[in-house]
Amino acid sequence: MTRIEQRFAKLRSENRAALVPYVTAGDPEPAATVPLMHALVKAGADLIELGVPFSDPMADGPVIQKACERALRYGTSLRDVLGMVAEFRKTDVETPVVLMGYLNPVERMGYQTFAEKAREAGLDGLLTVDLPPEECDDVAGLLENAQIAPIFLVAPTTSDERIAHVARAARGFIYYVSLKGVTGSQTLDTSALAARLEAIRQHTDLPLGVGFGIRDAATAGQVARVADAVVVGSAIVRLAEEFDGDPVGFAHAASEVVAGMRVEMDRVRASGVEASV
Amino acid sequence: MSKIDWAAFPDARGHFGPYGGRFVSETLMGALDELQKAYEQYMGDADFMAELDHDLKQFVGRPNPLYHAERLSKELAGAQVYFKREDLNHTGAHKVNNTIGQALLAKRLGKTRIIAETGAGQHGVATATVAARLGLECVIYMGEEDTRRQTPNVFRMRLLGAEVVAVKSGTRTLKDALNEAMRDWVTNVDDTFYIIGTVAGPHPYPAMVRDFQAVIGREARAQHLEMTGKLPDALVACVGGGSNAIGLFHPFLDDESVEMIGVEAAGAGIESGRHSAPLCAGQPGVLHGNRTYLMEDEHGQIVGTHSVSAGLDYPGVGPEHAWLKDTGRARYVAVTDDQALEGFHRLTRTEGIIPALETSHAIAHVLELAPTMRPDQSIIVNLSGRGDKDLNTVAEREGITL
Numbered sequence: 045m046t047r048i049e050q051r052f053a054k055l056r057s058e059n060r061a062a063l064v065p066y067v068t069a070g071d072p073e074p075a076a077t078v079p080l081m082h083a084l085v086k087a088g089a090d091l092i093e094l095g096v097p098f099s100d101p102m103a104d105g106p107v108i109q110k111a112c113e114r115a116l117r118y119g120t121s122l123r124d125v126l127g128m129v130a131e132f133r134k135t136d137v138e139t140p141v142v143l144m145g146y147l148n149p150v151e152r153m154g155y156q157t158f159a160e161k162a163r164e165a166g167l168d169g170l171l172t173v174d175l176p177p178e179e180c181d182d183v184a185g186l187l188e189n190a191q192i193a194p195i196f197l198v199a200p201t202t203s204d205e206r207i208a209h210v211a212r213a214a215r216g217f218i219y220y221v222s223l224k225g226v227t228g229s230q231t232l233d234t235s236a237l238a239a240r241l242e243a244i245r246q247h248t249d250l251p252l253g254v255g256f257g258i259r260d261a262a263t264a265g266q267v268a269r270v271a272d273a274v275v276v277g278s279a280i281v282r283l284a285e286e287f288d289g290d291p292v293g294f295a296h297a298a299s300e301v302v303a304g305m306r307v308e309m310d311r312v313r314a315s316g317v318e319a320s321v
Numbered sequence: 322m323s324k325i326d327w328a329a330f331p332d333a334r335g336h337f338g339p340y341g342g343r344f345v346s347e348t349l350m351g352a353l354d355e356l357q358k359a360y361e362q363y364m365g366d367a368d369f370m371a372e373l374d375h376d377l378k379q380f381v382g383r384p385n386p387l388y389h390a391e392r393l394s395k396e397l398a399g400a401q402v403y404f405k406r407e408d409l410n411h412t413g414a415h416k417v418n419n420t421i422g423q424a425l426l427a428k429r430l431g432k433t434r435i436i437a438e439t440g441a442g443q444h445g446v447a448t449a450t451v452a453a454r455l456g457l458e459c460v461i462y463m464g465e466e467d468t469r470r471q472t473p474n475v476f477r478m479r480l481l482g483a484e485v486v487a488v489k490s491g492t493r494t495l496k497d498a499l500n501e502a503m504r505d506w507v508t509n510v511d512d513t514f515y516i517i518g519t520v521a522g523p524h525p526y527p528a529m530v531r532d533f534q535a536v537i538g539r540e541a542r543a544q545h546l547e548m549t550g551k552l553p554d555a556l557v558a559c560v561g562g563g564s565n566a567i568g569l570f571h572p573f574l575d576d577e578s579v580e581m582i583g584v585e586a587a588g589a590g591i592e593s594g595r596h597s598a599p600l601c602a603g604q605p606g607v608l609h610g611n612r613t614y615l616m617e618d619e620h621g622q623i624v625g626t627h628s629v630s631a632g633l634d635y636p637g638v639g640p641e642h643a644w645l646k647d648t649g650r651a652r653y654v655a656v657t658d659d660q661a662l663e664g665f666h667r668l669t670r671t672e673g674i675i676p677a678l679e680t681s682h683a684i685a686h687v688l689e690l691a692p693t694m695r696p697d698q699s700i701i702v703n704l705s706g707r708g709d710k711d712l713n714t715v716a717e718r719e720g721i722t723l
């Protein structure tokens with residue numbers, strides 16, 4: 045079993061949903077990232093999504109755009125980010141780490157080189173927002189060999205036919221983008237979510253994560269009722285802007301947000317609602 | 322090389338060899354499928370094509386002339402130079418050929434809101450114009466730096482009823498305007514049609530915009546045959562995203578004797594690093610929905626570009642050009658800001674035509690190319706736009722206050 049599979053199996057046996065914070069690597073400064081990852085795990089994170097800064101983050105709203113710009117002040121590169129994963133792995137061999145970003149930095153490094161380096165670093169998954177399954181033939185085999193799960197998105201606009209297609213290519217988990225828009229958009233409507241996740245489950249046994257628009261503990265709790273994983277990005281990254289120049293303060297504030305969500309998500313699940321997988 | 326069946330490209334998934342494709346976030350995949358279906362359906366629909374032809378004739382003013390620049394040709398003492406007068410189109414550039422077509426598609430699809438990115442503002446003006454005519458809401462994204470360089474066009478767009486959003490992220494130029502337009506589209510995908518202004522972006526845009534612009538080459542080919550009884554020896558066009566160039570080139574792809582030359586912006590000089598010439602000095606990568614030549618650093622970050630002309634100031638290029646370069650069917654050169662300014666003045670003084678700064682790059686190359694050819698040979702240059710919008714830039718560079 046891969047680290048991601050182990051993590052979801054364990055959570056399922058405990059009737060808990062995974063809490064997945066997203067942070068942009070190198071934001072607000074490169075030295076802050078690994079300690080931040082450990083702090084998030086301590087606060088209750090089950091899996092970490094580490095953003096690879098990109099000059100043109102087309103699918104992101106202003107909060108993560110600015111995070112990329114802060115990280116790029118220091119020239120944080122994909123190579124650096126893999127170094128951070130390796131550093132994190134020295135003291136945490138259980139928490140899965142997934143990179144989230146755009147294709148070009150990976151393409152520039154070379155898929156073969158990326159797969160080898162990512163494996164050495166102890167990376168578990170790769171989500172490239174601008175790489176749909178149709179275009180991933182070149183990459184899929186290399187990732188598979190390196191045991192890196194290709195993670196794909198499903199959107200509110202994804203047809204049933206495409207969901208089946210995505211499900212065939214996906215490993216690890218499937219990330220349901222809970223609203224039309226960029227990251228950090230308006231708050232999510234949880235009522236329609238359950239039905240939508242049910243429809244996706246017709247096509248896959250993979251765990252379903254939900255992200256985009258989850259900004260407080262109450263929403264995280266509602267999503268945890270129906271999803272296998274809750275992804276929180278802008279609500280955390282927003283704090284990096286507030287604490288620019290104070291990485292310790294940022295880690296502290298981010299941990300508080302994560303801890304609050306953890307408590308609410310576990311409370312909701314424990315209050316009798318069965319996990320849906 | 323002659324064995325390539327050019328009409329077979331792109332393939333069903335939008336690939337020109339290794340280039341092109343559809344690299345976008347999942348939310349847009351459905352909308353792109355819908356667009357592709359509509360485009361394929363209507364390009365074969367007699368009513369749609371009749372409406373398009375009618376608008377190109379009655380609203381845009383097509384066909385525009387193929388003008389034999391006799392005085393310039395004589396001065397250059399080489400090949401005969403012909404200009405395809407896209408500057409005479411309504412709104413002053415080739416951009417309107419495409420916006421007319423896409424706006425008609427938007428109407429067929431029942432979309433009520435139009436968005437677009439713009440660099441020089443020509444595509445923004447052409448979009449705002451067709452939106453006004455069809456009564457559609459219109460939002461134009463333009464880099465803040467470009468709103469400063471191209472103030473007359475910003476005002477024109479506002480007069481036409483468009484909302485112009487000055488984009489303040491990244492390098493504040495065309496690429497950032499495109500990012501912002503994509504973000505808008507992802508958010509408002511149900512009622513919004515995104516009119517991309519060049520042959521870039523995800524499939525089907527590069528093919529669709531090419532097909533709308535190919536009217537340039539079809540007319541020019543027929544006009545040249547009629548005027549001279551033969552095909553031209555060379556075609557020259559400036560390349561930003563590459564739409565005016567592909568529009569001219571495409572109908573000639575099977576004419577093996579016709580050489581094709583795309584002219585990129587070398588800005589302050591290729592060696593300076595301050596340029597916008599991905600085909601001449603970049604390498605393949607993925608940006609804005611397609612794989613193509615890009616200007617990027619060793620880590621795959623897109624780097625800032627520079628050109629005196631806002632419409633060429635872009636780090637990528639349409640994927641079909643990447644393919645034409647690799648196959649050797651077209652070749653690409655670059656000219657500097659200073660050379661472009663020389664081309665600008667030379668055409669203005671010799672032929673009484675004030676060209677856009679984008680177009681001036683193509684002219685600058687012809688000043689070098691024509692003298693190397695014989696007087697019985699000919700070159701068609703795409704005169705992609707007129708220079709009114711650039712008067713401030715030219716004056717400023719030359720220390721003149723208007």
Ligand SMILES: Cc1ncc(COP(=O)(O)O)c(C=O)c1O
Pocket residue numbers: 414415440441442443444518519520559560561562563564565566631632633677679680705706707
């Ligand atoms: C007059 C003119 N020519 C050329 C261009 C460059 O675009 P493309 O390479 O798509 O023709 C522009 C873009 O704004 C333009 O306004």
